[in-house]
Amino acid sequence: MTSNAAMTLAERRPETVLVCVNRRYGDGQLSCAANSSEAIAQALADGIRERRIAVNFERSVCMGQCLRGPTIRFAPGGRFILGTSLEDVTHLLDELEAVCGTVEAEDELPLHLIGS
Numbered sequence: 257m258t259s260n261a262a263m264t265l266a267e268r269r270p271e272t273v274l275v276c277v278n279r280r281y282g283d284g285q286l287s288c289a290a291n292s293s294e295a296i297a298q299a300l301a302d303g304i305r306e307r308r309i310a311v312n313f314e315r316s317v318c319m320g321q322c323l324r325g326p327t328i329r330f331a332p333g334g335r336f337i338l339g340t341s342l343e344d345v346t347h348l349l350d351e352l353e354a355v356c357g358t359v360e361a362e363d364e365l366p367l368h369l370i371g372s
């Protein structure tokens with residue numbers, strides 16, 4: 257695992273998972289999107305919906321950690337989880353489910369996630 261997800265979630269129950277999908281254009285510009293963050297975002301969104309995890313999910317603009325992304329943040333106030341990869345998604349979902357719990361029905365999921 258390349259992230260520090262476990263330490264982050266243990267500190268506080270997140271209300272929202274933010275995943276940076278920003279792309280910086282220009283020669284040699286590193287960015288989360290250039291490092292497959294959209295695939296990570298989609299896998300997290302799918303997993304949250306399938307497991308019915310009680311947390312909001314949002315794709316985010318740049319969080320100022322471009323050189324160390326893909327960047328995820330648990331909000332409010334959570335630390336950055338940097339250098340994430342698709343291999344980290346299952347662990348992140350496990351941690352989110354353990355800390356946030358689940359909802360019974362799809363109509364209890366955050367509205368903006370149901371259609372994502």
Ligand code: FES
Binds near residue numbers: 276318321
């Ligand atoms: S491009 Fe993702 S933190 Fe800047």
